[in-house]
Amino acid sequence: MEEHLLLHEQTGSTYFLLYTAAVILLLAVLGYWYASKWNKENTSRLKKEEKAALRKKTKKMRLAAHLFLSLSIIVVFVHFAIDMGKAYNIDSLNLKAEIEVSDDQNYGAEHSDDPVKYEMKIPTSGTHSPHDIQFGFYKEKPRNELLVHNMEHGDIIIHYPKDAKPEIIEQLNYFVNFREAGAGVLAVPDENIPEGKAVVVTAWTKTMELDQYDEQKVATFIYTYINKGPEKIPAQIRRGGGTM
Incomplete structure (x- = not known):
C-alpha cells in the first residue's frame, strides 16, 4: 500500500475534541433545561408520592447536567493542552522522499534598501533588504528582497498559487510551524510559479519545482535544507524571524 502522509491531520486532529466538547455542553444545557422544567411542574396539585418522584427525577437530571458540564470543560482543557504542547520536531520531516533540486547560481548577499532586479523570477540569492520577516503563512506575497534575506538565514520559502486547494493550504499552515535553531519556514503566494x-x-x-503537490517531498526538502543558509542566527536572537 502506498504510504500517504497526512501532515495536516496533526494540525486539525484536536478539533475533534472541540466538536465533542460542544456536543457534551449541549447535553448539559438540555439537562439543566429539563431539570428546571420538571422543578416548575412540582406543584401542590401533585400527590405526595408524585412530588417525591419528580424531585428525585429532577435531582438526577441536574446531577447529570453538572457532570456533562464538567466533562465539556475537561475536554476543552485537553484540547488546548495538546495544542500548546504539540512538538514540531524537524526530524519528523525526514521522510527521505526522492526530490529533484536545482543548484542555483549564487548572486551574492549584499544588503540594500533599494528595489532589486533579480536574475531569477523566484530568486534564491542576491542583493536583498537588510530586514527579514517573520516565519508563517502569508496571504499576500512579501517583497523578494525580504524573502531572500530570510533564505540567507536558512529559512525555507514555499511558493504556492493563490488558488491552491484548501487541503494544501492547511498543510502549508502546518509546515510553517517547524523550526531548526534560528531558521524557520514561510509560505507565500506567488504568481511567478512556472506554468x-x-x-x-x-x-x-x-x-525544487513540483508538477504536483507532494507533502512528502516538501517535508524532505525542509528537513534537508533548513538552517543551511550562509548566515546562521541563534534562535534566541531571531525569535521567529522579523528581528534582523
Whole structure:
C-alpha cells in the first residue's frame, strides 16, 4: 500500500475534541433545561408520592447536567493542552522522499534598501533588504528582497498559487510551524510559479519545482535544507524571524 502522509491531520486532529466538547455542553444545557422544567411542574396539585418522584427525577437530571458540564470543560482543557504542547520536531520531516533540486547560481548577499532586479523570477540569492520577516503563512506575497534575506538565514520559502486547494493550504499552515535553531519556514503566494508547476520550494541557492503537490517531498526538502543558509542566527536572537 502506498504510504500517504497526512501532515495536516496533526494540525486539525484536536478539533475533534472541540466538536465533542460542544456536543457534551449541549447535553448539559438540555439537562439543566429539563431539570428546571420538571422543578416548575412540582406543584401542590401533585400527590405526595408524585412530588417525591419528580424531585428525585429532577435531582438526577441536574446531577447529570453538572457532570456533562464538567466533562465539556475537561475536554476543552485537553484540547488546548495538546495544542500548546504539540512538538514540531524537524526530524519528523525526514521522510527521505526522492526530490529533484536545482543548484542555483549564487548572486551574492549584499544588503540594500533599494528595489532589486533579480536574475531569477523566484530568486534564491542576491542583493536583498537588510530586514527579514517573520516565519508563517502569508496571504499576500512579501517583497523578494525580504524573502531572500530570510533564505540567507536558512529559512525555507514555499511558493504556492493563490488558488491552491484548501487541503494544501492547511498543510502549508502546518509546515510553517517547524523550526531548526534560528531558521524557520514561510509560505507565500506567488504568481511567478512556472506554468504547469503546482508549487515551488526554495532555500538559499536551492529550488525544487513540483508538477504536483507532494507533502512528502516538501517535508524532505525542509528537513534537508533548513538552517543551511550562509548566515546562521541563534534562535534566541531571531525569535521567529522579523528581528534582523
